Amino acid sequence: MVTETPATRPANPRFSSGPCAKPPVFSLDKLSDAALGRSHRAAVGKAKLKDAIESTREVLGIPADYKIGIVPASDTGAVEMAMWSMLGARGVTMLAWESFGSGWVSDVAKQLKLDATIMEADYGQLPDLSAVNFADDVVFTWNGTTSGVRVPNGDWIADDREGLTICDATSAAFAMDLPWDKLDVTTFSWQKVLGGEAAHGMIVLSPRAVERLENYTPAWPLPKIFRMTKGGKLIEGIFEGATINTPSMLAVEDYLVALDWARSVGGLKGLMARADANAKVIFDFCDTHDWIANLADDDATRSNTSVCLKFTDDRIKDGAAFAKAVAKRLETEGVALDVGAYRDAPAGLRIWCGGTVETSDVEALMPWLDWAFNAEIEAQTEAA
Ligand SMILES: Cc1ncc(COP(=O)(O)O)c(C=O)c1O
Numbered sequence: 001m002v003t004e005t006p007a008t009r010p011a012n013p014r015f016s017s018g019p020c021a022k023p024p025v026f027s028l029d030k031l032s033d034a035a036l037g038r039s040h041r042a043a044v045g046k047a048k049l050k051d052a053i054e055s056t057r058e059v060l061g062i063p064a065d066y067k068i069g070i071v072p073a074s075d076t077g078a079v080e081m082a083m084w085s086m087l088g089a090r091g092v093t094m095l096a097w098e099s100f101g102s103g104w105v106s107d108v109a110k111q112l113k114l115d116a117t118i119m120e121a122d123y124g125q126l127p128d129l130s131a132v133n134f135a136d137d138v139v140f141t142w143n144g145t146t147s148g149v150r151v152p153n154g155d156w157i158a159d160d161r162e163g164l165t166i167c168d169a170t171s172a173a174f175a176m177d178l179p180w181d182k183l184d185v186t187t188f189s190w191q192k193v194l195g196g197e198a199a200h201g202m203i204v205l206s207p208r209a210v211e212r213l214e215n216y217t218p219a220w221p222l223p224k225i226f227r228m229t230k231g232g233k234l235i236e237g238i239f240e241g242a243t244i245n246t247p248s249m250l251a252v253e254d255y256l257v258a259l260d261w262a263r264s265v266g267g268l269k270g271l272m273a274r275a276d277a278n279a280k281v282i283f284d285f286c287d288t289h290d291w292i293a294n295l296a297d298d299d300a301t302r303s304n305t306s307v308c309l310k311f312t313d314d315r316i317k318d319g320a321a322f323a324k325a326v327a328k329r330l331e332t333e334g335v336a337l338d339v340g341a342y343r344d345a346p347a348g349l350r351i352w353c354g355g356t357v358e359t360s361d362v363e364a365l366m367p368w369l370d371w372a373f374n375a376e377i378e379a380q381t382e383a384a
Contacts (some may be wrong), residue, residue: 049241148308
């Protein structure tokens, strides 16, 4: 007997963890005011870049004395430029609990060849945050996008730290409360929580991070796209919209549209509430179905953006094949696109719950999860 398909479908099946769903109000004609074919250094281009910076400050509540820059190569570019420009001045502690954090560990150990203290945890867990030494510079990911595990808050970060904190917040910014006083360098990309376009990253610097940049020269060479200082002084222009190299003015316009939408739903508070409501639908589903569970071991660390799920039913023979088949059924039905677990993560599903996703769509997806699971169990039994 093939389980019957549910009656309702999500209006928007886009649950990818990046690029993420565009804001619900998005349409291409919203970009008609883009400064296309114009120099990004002309007044119109510069004004839009400055608007992107100041609107980011306003929506995220970033303090006035923090610098915000638009940089090349998305979040990866922003994290790399921070690490290559600032690390090496003192000890380094690297925290990692999933694929992206592990990537930063590998860069610091193998490329920069720094003798870092590495604190790692398996998928589903966090390293022991109470054991972090803040005499070191500390590099970590706020929300591990591929395990769906986030730090619960910033209470573990020392107020009187000697080192800098460098935080990859790409799947956290605009969905989680980031305590700016605890963060010296924060990075994220446009393609994530606000559903912007890829290619550009944001770097947010505290006054202490600026001080490091102006007083420390790393032992290794820095390519032009990583350089934030000239002659021992911060290049202020980068933080006022005079980007290091040429940005896409179409992507800039798209980010401005996303920021406008963010304001229209109540700014950061509204965005966080939307993500929380979306994630809760899935948390509740897991609580009432014994064959599926959150990958995060501790409820306090469950992501409200990249919700990662594992199948826990004893009847499943090949976990990876099963999870893939469920994701494929959902995709074939057109009810959930791109929800397979990340390639390096444990088998399962990952459903994006950031604010651009509508709660009604997550609700509509849940019966389909039930359907796809049961259909696959049945298919597996028949094949046996
Ligand atoms: C935590 C984290 N860091 C870095 C990246 C890389 O982002 P980008 O491709 O925008 O550089 C991602 C993308 O998914 C991510 O989730």
